[in-house]
Amino acid sequence: MTGAGIFVAGSKGQVALSLKEKAAAKGLDLSTHGRPDFDLSDTAKMRAALMAYQSSAIINAAAYTAVDAAEDDEATATKINADGAGALAAIAADLDVPFLHISTDYVFAGDKDGAYFEDDPVGPTGAYGRSKLAGERAVMAANSNAMIFRTAWVYSPYGKNFCKTMLALAKTRDSLGVVGDQWGNPTYAPDIAEALLSVIAKITDSGWKKDYAGIYHLTGTGDINWHGFATEIFKASEAFGCTVPTVNAITTAEFPTPAKRPANSRLNCDKVADKFGVRLEKWQISTAACVKRLLEDGALG
Numbered sequence: 001m002t003g004a005g006i007f008v009a010g011s012k013g014q015v016a017l018s019l020k021e022k023a024a025a026k027g028l029d030l031s032t033h034g035r036p037d038f039d040l041s042d043t044a045k046m047r048a049a050l051m052a053y054q055s056s057a058i059i060n061a062a063a064y065t066a067v068d069a070a071e072d073d074e075a076t077a078t079k080i081n082a083d084g085a086g087a088l089a090a091i092a093a094d095l096d097v098p099f100l101h102i103s104t105d106y107v108f109a110g111d112k113d114g115a116y117f118e119d120d121p122v123g124p125t126g127a128y129g130r131s132k133l134a135g136e137r138a139v140m141a142a143n144s145n146a147m148i149f150r151t152a153w154v155y156s157p158y159g160k161n162f163c164k165t166m167l168a169l170a171k172t173r174d175s176l177g178v179v180g181d182q183w184g185n186p187t188y189a190p191d192i193a194e195a196l197l198s199v200i201a202k203i204t205d206s207g208w209k210k211d212y213a214g215i216y217h218l219t220g221t222g223d224i225n226w227h228g229f230a231t232e233i234f235k236a237s238e239a240f241g242c243t244v245p246t247v248n249a250i251t252t253a254e255f256p257t258p259a260k261r262p263a264n265s266r267l268n269c270d271k272v273a274d275k276f277g278v279r280l281e282k283w284q285i286s287t288a289a290c291v292k293r294l295l296e297d298g299a300l301g
Helices: 014-026 043-051 075-096 126-143 164-169 189-206 224-240 270-276 283-296
Strands: 007-010 030-033 055-060 099-104 146-153 175-180 215-216 246-248
Touching: 007 014, 007 043, 014 030, 014 189, 043 075, 055 075, 055 189, 055 283, 075 099, 075 126, 099 126, 099 189, 126 146, 146 189, 164 175, 164 224, 164 283, 175 224, 189 270, 189 283, 224 246, 224 283
Parallel strands: 007 030, 007 055, 055 099, 099 146, 146 215, 175 246
Antiparallel strands: none
16 A cells, blocks of 8 residues: 555646645655546446555546537547446445545536526536536446536646737737636635645545535636636746736637537526635636736746
């Protein structure tokens, strides 16, 4: 056994990399695991990896996240996001350790006027959302003590995301058209990581309580549309001498994509705050922090 540490499914995604960074800063024993050695589509490999690692908690940060590609390959998305997640949850149940699973705002239709609560009716409009909703159901069916954390609009210094795309485009474009009729909560992956580690710390300190199980929303504080998010990114970049392009608001219809995006992705996060004392940073503050890292530390490339 390698010690009672936190086992993270996923190694290259924004949340997995942020968890690794945050855990290292705190001196926590955390290990990330990705393909080919750890694969959500291979239950035998998953079980073998987990049996070789004495986990104090398991976080599932692995997923099929190619939203548009899922429209043509829903079977693969479902195999990973639903079947794989359910199998991992079952292993966690067998090991009797806390299981934290990351889900998405895409489980909702996006037609509600206000922010979505955890118990609002779901209704995904695309393949990715359907696969993630099936994953939530598979996880809860396999592990009654599972905790599911829905997040949205994730960005970070890692991987591909909206913040990095905007800053890269600003290098070559004088003006940009950005969708202004989709609303949500920009969420900084390092803030997600900090919150998940705080949840695990509380469980460790207090002991497991049955009412910890269930679904939670976990996003940056405050909401905005994509146009406003882009504007804030460029505002933060000015401090580093970057040229700011003109940002024009366009409609969803003017920027068609294979998968339909929710017009309203806003999630109410009071439940996780009440239960675990966790409230993510205001999205504007985290956006500035991300831009600083990308531009000052050269993470943008």
